[in-house]
Amino acid sequence: MAIVMGLDQHRVQITAEWLDTETGEIGRARVSPAHREDVRRFLQRFAGQRLEAALEATTGWRFVAEELRAVDAEVHLAEPAETAARRGNKKRAKTDRADARHLRELLMIGRLPESWIPPDHLLDLRAKVRLRHTLVDQRGEWQQRIQSVLYHHGFPQRHGLLTGENRAWLEALELPSGAREQVTVALTMIDALDAQSAPITRELRLYARRQLGCKALMKHYGIGELTAVTILAELGDTRRFSSSRHAVRYAGLDITVHQSDQRRAPGHLSRQGPPALRWALFEAAQAARRPGSPDRGYYDQAADRLGGNRACLALARKLLKKSFHTLRELGDDALLPA
Structure with missing residues (x-):
């Protein structure tokens, strides 16, 4: 390696520290404001040199990584929580310069906890999935607000509150003016959200029908078009996981455990992963527990021991492991754009 760099990125400024491994010279710089043009201007001094750079996977990393690749740099994306943990518990000064140095040192000794950098088309798909x-x-939050207003004024809870019949019932209710205004605003917001999400949903469904990885995922009972495209976008290249258990941990579906000597207390879901991925897997699990499903027996056994909700989570983990192996077997073809 010729130059090894650590970049500590913020909205206002980016702090960089680099080491020339041939001369031992250390350089530092601060890029402010932290805009694309300023980052591009700063990186031009390294054009034509061999450069490896590490930055954390925080908001804004994408354009910095693009500008690094424009000067043929090798980009390493660090996982923020694990990177911070490797600083240790000892109290010491934490500055932007120290953070940049920490990234550079971890990269040099090969201990940087790296995150996977998806291809651009998958990043765009992931953004669309998360937007939906x-x-x-x-939409669900506004619907809960309506239910809260109704309960506050003594009306019974109704499921499927947004169906035509229940909307007519809502309009006929005698509510105080303040409550009526709350309901009206909530319904207006729900209609606006539906208008925005409908074309995105339609586009994602069409994408899933044409994309090879999504079509392979939909062969598993319970996984449909929307859940398949969400699993593909969030899970990405499963070959980066050493086993399906690591994919479960990435999704945040693993159970936390606190153990000391003979005491071992299981906790809750870690939830340290993409929320959209957990949503897709749980939705698929609810479909896969239906009578006639090949996984119905597995669900019944788990439900007898754990209850229906936890059995659904167990089935979601099973579907995730199936998805892991399906995408892994497809290799590079799994992520090809439709």
């Missing part, structure tokens, strides 16, 4: 997931979440 956010819109659907917000």
Whole structure:
């Protein structure tokens, strides 16, 4: 290696520290404002040299990585939580310069906890999947607000509140003016969210029908078009995981455990992973527990021991392991754009 660099990125400025491994010279710089043009101007001094750079997978990493690749640099994306953990518990000064040096040193000794950098088309697909997931979440939040207003004024809870029949029932209710305004605003917001999410949902469904990896995932009972495209976008190249258990941990579906000597207390789901991926797997598990499903027996056995909700989570982990092996067997073809 000729030059090894660590980059500590923030919205206002980027702090860089690099080491020339041939001369031993250390250089430092601060790029402010942290915009694409300023980063490009800073990196031009390294054009034509062999450069390896590490930066954390925080908001804004994509354009910095693109500019690094433009000067033929080798980019390493660090996982933020594990990178911070490797600083240790000893109290010491934490500055932007120290963070940049920490990244550079971890990269040099081969201990940088790296995150996978997806290809550009998969990053765009992931952004679209997460956008739809956010819109659907917000729709559910507004629906819960309506249920809360109704309960506050003594009306019974109704499932399927947004069907035509229940909407007519809502409009006929005698509510105080303040409550009526809350319901009206919530329904308006839900209609607006539906208008935004409908074309995205349609586009994702069409993509899933044409994309090789999605079509392979949909062969598993319970995984449909939307869940398949979400699993593909969030899981990505499964060959980067050494086993299916690591994929489960990546999804945040693993169970936390606290053990000391003879005491061992199982906890809750770690939830340290993409929320959209957990949503897709749980939705697929709910479909896969239906009578007639090949996994119905597995679900019944788990439900007898754990209850229905935890059995669904166990089935979600099983579907994730199947998806892991399916995409792994396809290799590079699994991620080809439709």
